[in-house]
Amino acid sequence: MACNEIWAVARIRDGQITGAGLQLIEAARELAREKGLDARAVLLGCDRATADELAGVVNGVLWLNDERLNEYDAAVHAGALFGLMEARGKPVAIFAGTNDTDSEVVPRLAAMCGAAFASSCVKIRWEGDDLAIRRPVFGGKVYEELALLSRPAMVTVRPGAFDGAQKLAAPGSVEEISVEIPASSGVTVVERASSAQGGQDLSDARRVVAGGRGVSGESYQKVEALADALDGSIAASRALVDAGERPHEQQVGKSGKTISPDLYIACGISGAIHHVLGMNTSKVVVAVNSDPDAPIFAAADLGMVGDVMEILPALAEALRARK
Ligand SMILES: Cc1cc2nc3c(=O)[nH]c(=O)nc-3n(C[C@H](O)[C@H](O)[C@H](O)COP(=O)(O)OP(=O)(O)OC[C@H]3O[C@@H](n4cnc5c(N)ncnc54)[C@H](O)[C@@H]3O)c2cc1C
Structure with missing residues (x-):
């Protein structure tokens, strides 16, 4: 039928x-x-x-x-x-x-x-x-x-x-x-926790600022500040998720989320293929990395070679000034 x-x-x-x-x-x-x-x-x-x-x-x-x-x-x-x-x-x-x-x-x-x-x-x-x-x-x-x-x-x-x-x-x-509902496969939900992004699914975000090992520890605050200035969402590479610094729901890549925002800013992310797979259909990709040979530049529309600690605050300030 x-x-x-x-x-x-x-x-x-x-x-x-x-x-x-x-x-x-x-x-x-x-x-x-x-x-x-x-x-x-x-x-x-x-x-x-x-x-x-x-x-x-x-x-x-x-x-x-x-x-x-x-x-x-x-x-x-x-x-x-x-x-x-x-x-x-x-x-x-x-x-x-x-x-x-x-x-x-x-x-x-x-x-x-x-x-x-x-x-x-x-x-x-x-x-x-x-x-x-x-x-x-x-x-x-x-x-x-x-x-x-x-x-x-x-x-x-x-x-x-x-x-x-x-x-x-x-x-x-x-x-x-009404249809016949099969028996559960044995999965039991033991707890539900709300996501760190206040319920917003990263897949729906139109502007995403993502941080990698180059912004680990307190430096990640620069990523959050830039995302805030853009009214965007934050994301991370697996390096930060594996290190326990960011939750898995923020991971972009092969074993994380696949997203296609209008703007994806990769900060201190080398551009390993496993990461790029999750963001390479974004409309505009901007990469900030101190290594001019980092593979992320091959996936970027716009590249900035330099220290995230200088570039991210300058970008955030410029955006706030424009607002
Ligand atoms: C099966 C499998 C699945 C995987 N799935 C994923 C996945 O879903 N998502 C994912 O992200 N990875 C995934 N990975 C891991 C992936 O291969 C990489 O190891 C990971 O993406 C590296 O993260 P990173 O770019 O943050 O770190 P690194 O590769 O260590 O890169 C850090 C970058 O930061 C730059 N940097 C350092 N300091 C500064 C500074 N002050 N200013 C500017 N730049 C700086 C460096 O030049 C470098 O390019 C997977 C791997 C495997 C094997």
């Missing part, structure tokens, strides 16, 4: 649709419109108010209203989406985020239904009746284009690849759907 829909898996953070979630909805809306398909947001758990809010930006919300989905468990979420597919028919495509949860859920789902899966995509377009995606490979040195020939085509999309969906003139409908 099949349905003529494209689904965007909506992730909610602190009761709000994430910026990246709005971008997925826009991707589904744009691509569905081109082929006369229907775009749908899929909401796993949450509440009526959230489902209604989602309906403000997409014509239809498929709401799996079951409180067992409120706790994240990859096997349960993948199983619920599989159940939705069995109940409603296979959609043409499923779009989800390049984030910690969907990067775990969507490949599982693809394996469950034998569908093609492409991660970390920066572009999606139609190639005839198939979806073609573009994504960076080999550390962003080249981009590959793939046509996904299965139904559904499953794609995780990098933040920043699409604009966020705007409100509709008239809200869409909310369909409450």
